Amino acid sequence: MSLVSAADQAPPPAAAPPFAGLRIWFTMLAICLEERLVYRGDFIIGTLMRFLPIVTQVFLWTAVFNATSKADIAGYSRNDIVAYYLLTMVTRAFSSMPGLSGGIARSVRDGSVKKYLVQPVDYVGYLMAARIAHKLVYYLVAILPFAGVFYVCRSYFPPVPDAVTVVAYVLSLTLSFLLGFFMEATLGMLGFWFLEVSSIIFAYMLVQYLLSGHMFPIDMLADIPTGIAGVSAAEVVRWLPFEYTAYFPAAVWLGKIQGATLARDLAIEAGWVVVMAVACRIAWWRGTRRYSAFGG
Amino acid sequence: MNRYLSIFLTFARACLVRDMTFRANFLLECVTSLGWMSMNLAFYVLIFTFTSEIGKNTGWSKEPFFAFVATGLIINSIVQALFMPSAEELTEMVRTGGLDAVLVQPLDAQFMLSMHRVDFSSFANGLVGVGLLGWAVSRMDYQPSPVAWLLYPLLILCGVAILYSLIIMLAAATILLGRNQSLYDFWFYLTNFSRYPAEIYSGPWGGPIRMLCTFVIPILLVVNVPARVIAMPLSGESWGLIAAALIAAAASLLISRLVFQAALAKYRSASS
Incomplete structure (x- = not known):
């Protein structure tokens, strides 16, 4: 039986020739791409199925609009709501990281994380490459069902926004990918401290689902009191990072956030990415320092 | 029949003993399902x-709608507690050959495969459902008649039977395909259509969906019929729906049984 202390096996500093790191990273990306393409059939069916819950949401909101005489709810017309749900699907395609935190925690628990400690490969970098590969394949296959659904539902969308908004939208989506990645990776790293993190992941998913705008646009919380005078539930949610993983990009495309507010919110989103990336690094350093693995 | 009942009770007792051995985990599972449920309830409160x-003019105002939601909670918790854990295991059993051990036992395979595990924590949602039903009914303008109260449990059973048949059909698909990791996904996406009153499916797209989910896959009858009986006056249309639910429950049990038997007949063991 051998004992591997993580502190003795910390990843070596990058003393390799220039671009060697980049080459390794691209090799990892290529491996992961091939791995993912094996299950392309599953992907297509899975993606189409994911639109089904939206169908019920659309009918539910249509019924709500039929029953009230209002033309809009919290600034959203019925068409806006349909477009909003479809757009949050796009954001979730970028920001959701199925299996990331669970996978990290499992690799800590079963000890497979130690291979990244002894190899000249950065674990977080590897996870990022794997995730980008996963996402690229996903988009490659999912573009068909997505395009089909969006074409059928094109009448619900407002006209294509101006170039600035489109650029801001793409930026917000990219940041939402990074934010989602670092949030879930940090969560998975908690496995170094608590061997079983499934309940923490569950609590995170619950909060995420409710506060990200996945269920309804955050604007709808504007009139919900929090008990603190003058502070609505929407304002509390605005202080948290979750809304950037579903609500924010969708709201940008629909023109709900514009001008100086848009620039400020994009900066806040970028700030959250930096905060979570640093948190993830710290968790990795501290975690590997206390990690010990037994066995061969 | 008595033999099956006593075997089922033995299974249930074993599962209860197991759950109580890991009490913290059991409580955590209860909290988990209560968490998701509260989130959905919060969403409905927000909508209202x-x-x-x-x-418009469907009659599904706040209290009747919450009676509807409560009915859904009760039915789903029964299904999740009694059938879903066993069905989830089946996926793995087909792949590993563990199914063989079930087939050689002197018991009905469908019974063994769909009822050998009971998840008691799922009853937590059902209990909340009963409480919610009591709250909603006591605040409704319309008070259900004794006939409605008598019919309600029967129609809940019909709903459970329809969902059970759906699980059995998905299980049969698992056996035929050898591998069906998305059994639970299919289940989630299909039952999603039963979550809201059938009246919301109207218009050029909604009409066909309503027809499909009433007559082909009778998923819309599961919650709608009992909820309507308890939350709205019994009318001619209600009696038609009650008859439809009874027929759908009987037919789906029969068809799923036949499909399951046919799937088992085609099963080829994966182990040596």
């Missing part, structure tokens, strides 16, 4: 801050 009714 914007409208007084789901669909």
Whole structure:
């Protein structure tokens, strides 16, 4: 039986020739791409199925609009709501990281994380490459069902926004990918401290689902009191990072956030990415320092 | 029949003993399902801050709608507690050959495969459902008649039977395909259509969906019929729906049984 202390096996500093790191990273990306393409059939069916819950949401909101005489709810017309749900699907395609935190925690628990400690490969970098590969394949296959659904539902969308908004939208989506990645990776790293993190992941998913705008646009919380005078539930949610993983990009495309507010919110989103990336690094350093693995 | 009942009770007792051995885990599972449920309830409460009714003149105002939600909670918790854990295991059993051990036992395979595990923590949602039903009914303008109260449990059973048949059909698909990791996904996406009153499915797209989910896959009858009986006066249409639910429950049990038997006949062991 051998004992591997993580502190003795910390990843070596990058003393390799220039671009060697980049080459390794691209090799990892290529491996992961091939791995993912094996299950392309599953992907297509899975993606189409994911639109089904939206169908019920659309009918539910249509019924709500039929029953009230209002033309809009919290600034959203019925068409806006349909477009909003479809757009949050796009954001979730970028920001959701199925299996990331669970996978990290499992690799800590079963000890497979130690291979990244002894190899000249950065674990977080590897996870990022794997995730980008996963996402690229996903988009490659999912573009068909997505395009089909969006074409059928094109009448619900407002006209294509101006170039600035489109650029801001793409930026917000990219940041939402990074934010989602670092949030879930940090969560998975908690496995170094608590061997079983499934309940923490569950609590995170619950909060995420409710506060990200996945269920309804955050604007709808504007009139919900929090008990603190003058502070609505929407304002509390605005202080948290979750809304950037579903609500924010969708709201940008629909023109709900514009001008100086848009620039400020994009900066806040970028700030959250930096905060979570640093948190993830710290968790990795501290975690590997206390990690010990037994066995061969 | 008595033999099956006593075997089922033995299974249930074993599962209860197991759950109580890991009490913290059991409580955590209860909290888990209660967490998801509260989130959905919060969403419905939010919707009713914007409208007084789901669909114009459908009668699904706040209290009747929450009676509907409560009915859904009760039915789903029964299904999740009694059948779903066993069905989830089946996926793995087909792949590993563990199914063989079930087939050689002197018991009905469908019984063994769909009822050998009971998840008691799922009853937590059902209990909340019963409480919610009591709250909603006591606040409704319309009070259900004794006939409605008598029919309600029967129709809940019909709903459970329809969902059970759906699980059995998906299980049969698992056996035929050898591998069906998305059994639970299919289940989630299909039952999603039963979550809201059938009246919301109207218009050029909604009409066909309503027909399909009533007559082909009778998923819309599961919650709608009992909820309507308890939340709205019994009318001619209600009696038609009650008859439809009874027929659908009987037919789906029969068809799923036949499909399951046919799937088992085609099963080829994966182990040596």
